[in-house]
Every structure is written in structure tokens, then in C-alpha cells.
Amino acid sequence: MSSVKENCQEIERKLGLSLKKVNRERSSIQVVAVTKSVSSEQAITVIEEGYTHLAENRPEGLEAKLEELNNPQLVWHYIGNLQTRKVKKVINKIDYFHALDRLALAEEIEKRANKTISCFVQVNVTGETSKSGISPDDLDGFIDSLLQYPKIRVVGLMTMAPLNAEEIVVRRAFAQLRDLQQTIQEKTLSHAPCTELSMGMSKDYTIAAEEGATFIRIGTSFFE
Numbered sequence: 001m002s003s004v005k006e007n008c009q010e011i012e013r014k015l016g017l018s019l020k021k022v023n024r025e026r027s028s029i030q031v032v033a034v035t036k037s038v039s040s041e042q043a044i045t046v047i048e049e050g051y052t053h054l055a056e057n058r059p060e061g062l063e064a065k066l067e068e069l070n071n072p073q074l075v076w077h078y079i080g081n082l083q084t085r086k087v088k089k090v091i092n093k094i095d096y097f098h099a100l101d102r103l104a105l106a107e108e109i110e111k112r113a114n115k116t117i118s119c120f121v122q123v124n125v126t127g128e129t130s131k132s133g134i135s136p137d138d139l140d141g142f143i144d145s146l147l148q149y150p151k152i153r154v155v156g157l158m159t160m161a162p163l164n165a166e167e168i169v170v171r172r173a174f175a176q177l178r179d180l181q182q183t184i185q186e187k188t189l190s191h192a193p194c195t196e197l198s199m200g201m202s203k204d205y206t207i208a209a210e211e212g213a214t215f216i217r218i219g220t221s222f223f224e
């Protein structure tokens with residue numbers, strides 16, 4: 001097991017190589033440290049390395065970290081499936097929501113939020129049945145119907161790569177998400193600027209960076 005500090009250096013080294021390949025600046029991508037599986041003490045070690053964007057995937061985990069870390073400089077992301085009845089526990093504590101995948105959820109967010117929420121629409125690019133997310137065919141219609149919820153701002157699209165797939169398959173999924181994102185961005189919808197791409201995790205963030213990710217969500221690579 002290596003130290004978090006060493007892990008950070010390794011992540012930055014690999015990310016730097018990928019970004020260089022495609023002529024992107026480090027500042028064009030935000031690394032989100034996924035702290036869902038670690039203690040607040042461990043989370044502090046990545047904050048000390050300069051990472052300020054943190055992500056949790058359970059209401060209880062989010063609440064505990066917010067309280068224990070108590071740091072107004074942190075930017076909070078909620079990733080993963082959120083049950084409609086838990087929206088009220090979460091929505092006013094976060095800066096970004098990465099898993100908007102159904103209208104019932106949008107409706108509940110509209111009802112509970114005290115301000116505009118920056119949301120990523122989750123897309124199931126590869127159509128795996130086990131996975132949540134809007135199918136690419138339904139995406140346009142879904143985004144159009146979000147216009148009726150003024151508190152929802154679609155800042156971008158999010159996806160998870162197919163599990164244990166070959167690099168070429170993962171790359172294709174990320175490229176597909178980018179194509180979808182660009183198509184929506186070009187419509188210049190006031191409620192859906194859709195400029196961002198949340199894709200890439202510990203196993204595939206270098207591919208995601210090469211394919212245009214602007215937010216990568218890394219857990220394991222920081223902490224193991």
C-alpha cells in the first residue's frame with residue numbers, strides 16, 4: 001500500500017501524460033476525489049494535497065463528511081443513484097449532482113431545492129440493462145422536458161464505462177458521450193448549457209481525459 005501523497009503524484013503523472021497527448025491543459029479537467037469508502041481522516045490527506053472537489057454516494061456519508069471536515073472551501077458532488085425520498089436530505093448540501101436519470105427525481109429536486117442545482121444527466125451509453133441512465137435515443141426528449149423545472153441546470157452529461165471492457169470499448173463509450181454532449185451544447189438551451197463531461201474512474205480516467213472529460217471521479221487510486 002502506498003501513501004495517499006504518492007498516489008496523488010501517480011494520478012497527476014498519468015493524467016499529465018494523457019492530457020499532453022491531446023493538447024489539453026491540466027486546468028481543463030477537474031479531479032473529483034471520491035471519498036465514499038474512506039474516513040474523514042483519509043479524506044483530509046487528499047485535501048492537504050490540494051484537491052477540493054469531493055464526492056459521496058450516500059446521504060449518510062455526505063452528512064458525516066460535511067460535519068467532520070467542516071471546510072467551506074470544499075466543493076461537494078453527489079454521485080450514484082439517489083432515491084427520490086432521500087433528495088431532501090442531500091440536495092441543498094451539494095454543488096453538483098451527477099445522477100439525474102428520471103423525471104420523478106427532477107420533480108423532487110425542484111420541490112426541495114433552495115437554489116439552482118448543477119446537474120449531470122446520467123446516460124447509459126452502451127445500453128447495459130444492469131445500468132441506470134437515460135438511453136441515447138431518449139436523451140433529447142428528456143433534456144427538453146427538464147425545462148419545466150427551473151431549479152435544474154443541466155451542466156453536462158455523465159456516464160460509467162462498461163465494466164471490465166477492453167480499452168477500445170471504453171474509449172468508444174466516452175467518445176459517444178462527448179458526441180451527445182456536443183450535440184446538446186450546440187442547441188444553446190438556456191436550461192441546459194451542457195458544457196461538461198463527467199466520465200472516467202480509477203481504471204479508465206486516462207482514457208476519459210483523452211476523450212474530453214472535464215470531471216473525472218477517482219476513488220480507489222487515491223486511497224489504495
Ligand SMILES: *Cc1c(COP(=O)(O)O)cnc(C)c1O
Binds near residue numbers: 034036160202219
Ligand atoms: C465509486 C464511484 C467512483 C469512483 O470509483 P473508483 O473506481 O474507486 O475510482 C466514480 N463514480 C461513481 C459513480 C462511483 O460510484
